Amino acid sequence: MDIAKRINDLKAELPEQVTLVAVSKFHPAESIWAAYEAGQRVFGESRAQELLPKQKTLPDDIEWHFIGTLQRNKVKDIAPFISLIQSVDSYRLLEEINKEAAKHDRVIRVLLEIHVAQEDSKHGLTQNECLEMLAMTEWQSLKHIRICGLMGMATYTEDEALITTEYKQLKSLFDAVKDTYFRTNDCFSILSMGMSHDYQIAVREGSTMIRIGTDIFGEREY
Numbered sequence: 001m002d003i004a005k006r007i008n009d010l011k012a013e014l015p016e017q018v019t020l021v022a023v024s025k026f027h028p029a030e031s032i033w034a035a036y037e038a039g040q041r042v043f044g045e046s047r048a049q050e051l052l053p054k055q056k057t058l059p060d061d062i063e064w065h066f067i068g069t070l071q072r073n074k075v076k077d078i079a080p081f082i083s084l085i086q087s088v089d090s091y092r093l094l095e096e097i098n099k100e101a102a103k104h105d106r107v108i109r110v111l112l113e114i115h116v117a118q119e120d121s122k123h124g125l126t127q128n129e130c131l132e133m134l135a136m137t138e139w140q141s142l143k144h145i146r147i148c149g150l151m152g153m154a155t156y157t158e159d160e161a162l163i164t165t166e167y168k169q170l171k172s173l174f175d176a177v178k179d180t181y182f183r184t185n186d187c188f189s190i191l192s193m194g195m196s197h198d199y200q201i202a203v204r205e206g207s208t209m210i211r212i213g214t215d216i217f218g219e220r221e222y
């Protein structure tokens with residue numbers, strides 16, 4: 001895999017308003033360096049125990065995004081430096097992030113992860129759970145988090161019509177939430193959808209952030 005070439009090709013292809021997150025989970029620091037040297041600064045990781053040593057040894061101007069299942073007892077480890085937590089799927093997690101962010105005098109940006117795929121294995125809030133949580137307004141008193149948008153994954157399938165439908169659902173939820181709760185809030189602007197196999201569809205459907213692993217770094221070895 002020519003990592004630098006993939007980064008450059010993707011950047012040339014993407015519309016200006018779409019942020020590229022290079023998903024480096026299960027890939028070594030050398031691969032991250034190759035992307036870094038090509039100018040990439042935003043990286044996504046899905047496990048705290050893998051992210052921590054990478055964060056310690058790699059350059060400070062990297063923006064680390066957390067994109068995996070986050071256990072509440074791991075929040076304290078990433079709270080000092082994490083730039084965006086994309087995978088918030090409960091109010092209790094939001095409270096924990098708020099508490100740990102306060103200890104570091106930080107405001108941590110988060111996305112709410114929404115379940116739109118048909119697979120049961122995918123995490124996230126259902127659309128109703130998301131709307132119910134926001135309707136409960138308690139989150140508005142959490143001063144050390146900022147909800148900046150939504151994240152979601154489509155079903156892993158060749159069926160482009162199904163992927164399109166799911167991303168359309170996510171986009172309309174995003175628009176509804178923005179309109180109801182964040183109309184005057186410029187921060188709520190991130191719609192994170194699209195991975196290696198479906199990012200072109202996601203961008204067409206209004207994504208502002210794509211998360212690409214395999215298509216930059218090659219297959220992961222678990």
Ligand SMILES: *Cc1c(COP(=O)(O)O)cnc(C)c1O
Pocket residue numbers: 023025046067068153195196197211212213214215
């Ligand atoms: C692993 C992962 C990705 C990247 O997947 P690729 O298919 O390798 O591009 C994107 N988003 C999430 C939430 C992931 O866990």
